[in-house]
Amino acid sequence: MFKIHFRFFSVMEERSSIVKTPLNNVLAQRRSKSYRRSMRGCVEATNLGYTSGHLTALRIPRSRRTPKSLDITKQVDPDQVALLVTKEWELSYVTPLYQFRHTQLKSYSKHLSAFIVSEKQQGLAIEVGQELGFKVHFSVVLGLAETDEDAETVFIQILSRQAFATKDDAQKVVWSGWLTCVNGDLEYLRSLPSEFVSLPLLCTRGPESLTVLVKSWFEKTFDCCFGPLGINSANLQWLAALWIGCHPTINIQYLKLVWTLPTLPPMDVKYTIHPQDAWELWDSVRQDDTTDVSIEEVTRFIKGLQSHFFRHFRIELSAGSLMQVSTALGSSHHSGKIKIASPTYITTILQLLTECALLKMPI
Structure with missing residues (x-):
């Protein structure tokens, strides 16, 4: 029983x-x-x-x-695995990214950082506390891809230093997200033109206001769109x-x-x-x-x-x-x-x- x-x-x-x-x-x-x-x-x-x-x-x-x-x-760096587990993630789908390149992640970090700062200066409420500024870090999580058609997973962190923090204090992660494709449908992936990269699954964790900004930047930069999953x-x-x-x-x-x-x-x-x-x-x-x-x-x-x-x-x-x-x-x-x-x-x-x-x- x-x-x-x-x-x-x-x-x-x-x-x-x-x-x-x-x-x-x-x-x-x-x-x-x-x-x-x-x-x-x-x-x-x-x-x-x-x-x-x-x-x-x-x-x-x-x-x-x-x-x-x-x-x-x-097959995956344990430190990177630790970033993915033990946390609750909000799921979204993402249409293929136009002209997205894994070799340009450092540039994307700078551009998204500038975009967030610009939106904040325009008076957009970001509701994450008393922060002095934001820094974005893109990285690749190698090893999750199961086939040659799967694009490597991309992990994104938004960091910020508290207003009263000292110079030696580490920046705090205020938002995390990752785009991935694991064993995606081969017929579909092979049908995409070479200009497009499919990372159809987005997992996010953090203030909704920052999620909206990140999605907005991706939509403007890579001609994609997001939806709830x-x-x-x-x-x-x-x-x-x-x-x-x-x-x-x-x-x-x-x-x-x-x-x-x-x-x-x-x-x-x-x-x-x-x-x-x-x-x-x-x-x-x-x-x-x-x-x-x-x-x-x-x-x-x-x-x-x-x-x-x-x-x-x-x-x-x-x-x-x-x-x-x-x-x-x-x-x-x-x-x-x-x-x-x-x-x-x-x-x-x-x-x-x-x-x-x-x-x-x-x-």
């Missing part, structure tokens, strides 16, 4: 996102540009929603009973299965799921499962010892959790939408927030998010 912690509460305000289908996101109105190709030809329907063909399965270790940790620090219920289920698969060697400590049910007013259900119980259920739905997690396995796992919950509380979770997944290895929210607390499977997670970003783009 599962060890369950159950709470629910009603939310009084209306939520426009209570009832959404994966099809809504795919068929939403999209603008078109001459340099983009339609992604619809790369998309296939599944019973968990719409994903591109190469991600109808997520990679897990070969042994389902003794998973091996994918140590990203063997939510994580739908199907992809949250993928993440839950991925993290559960790590439990035998890396204790995930807990599995917390949050559903929103389309009641009036809407009701949130918080469902906490003991990690060993969750692992035993997951192990029971695994079909073989392959490295793939099939759609059917994820579906059976989630349905098993929902059925157990229904037997105890007579509440049908399948009528609602999964909104949040949380373990000690990471957490993710439908609004487009993710925290990767461990380097384990960071490339697999970024592969999933890269695909989400490519599918979200206007075409």
